[in-house]
Amino acid sequence: MGTNIYLFYGDENLPEIKVTNMYTGKWQNVGNGTVDHPTGKNIWSSSELINNYRGLDDADTYVWQKNEAADVTVRYVDENGKAIAKSEVKSGNVGDRYTTEKKDITGYTFKEVQGSSNGEFTDKAQTVTYIYTKNDDNVKPSDPSQPAKPDTPDHSGDNNSNTSEQPGNNSTGNDVMTNVVEGVQSVLTKTAAEKVTLAGIVSVVLASLVGLIVWKKRK
Structure with missing residues (x-):
């Protein structure tokens, strides 16, 4: 334990401890502390230790007391x-x-x-x-891995305009189909000599439908 430990049996003289920046010049018993951090209450010079030491009552380990350091x-x-x-x-x-x-x-x-x-x-x-x-909390670095999303176009108004152009809702297409049906009916009511064959009727209907499709594309 170095030079700050001295074996003392109570019946001899102890050398005085030199006062330094580290040591107070006194002895201190360890008590409930440690050799490096003694907490004992017996703090004596060498001569005081010899005079005050009382057998078993003061039996303990004594070390040189350190100066309390600055904070x-x-x-x-x-x-x-x-x-x-x-x-x-x-x-x-x-x-x-x-x-x-x-x-x-x-x-x-x-x-x-x-x-x-x-x-x-x-x-x-x-x-x-x-x-x-x-930290500068106002600066938020951009993330190049997350590109900006393009604006989604609004097609909400397109449905109404397209609806009127669909074949099922086209008034002109309805008129053409009505004329085709009436033409077929008129053919069927004539005399047998004037009636066209079934193949002729089918041809008339198909021709009318083709005409309707061509008319739509041109429009």
Whole structure:
């Protein structure tokens, strides 16, 4: 565990701990903490530890107490330095490690970080700044894979105009067919000498129909 651990049996002198930027010059028992982060209440110099130590009551692991480090402040700002998320403050002892991380902030895109995103706590305050660029919500890029749909022509008015031209509804066509029927009937009422054969009647009807079709195409 390094030079900050000393085996003490309660019946000898302890060397004094030199005060540095990292250490306070005192001993501290681990308690419910760890060697790196002790939480014990016994905080003594070497001479105090020898005088105050009481057997089983104070039996524990003692380590050099670290100086409490200055805080590390983590800021989240836009390009103009305006805060866009709540800052964070990290605390620890001198020599402890700290880590920071960028956040996903709605409406902004991460640009860069200023300062050490990961490092060690020191006796001097540190600041880590995450800088973001504001998104332009008004610009919507076009998708070339989705071409614009052409306008659908309106044929709602075409049905009425076409209906009147259909053969089934054409008054002229009806007149022609009526004349054909009347002609056939007139032939059938004449004397036998004047009657045409059945083949002649069929020929008359077919000729009339062909004439109707030709008339329609010309129109």
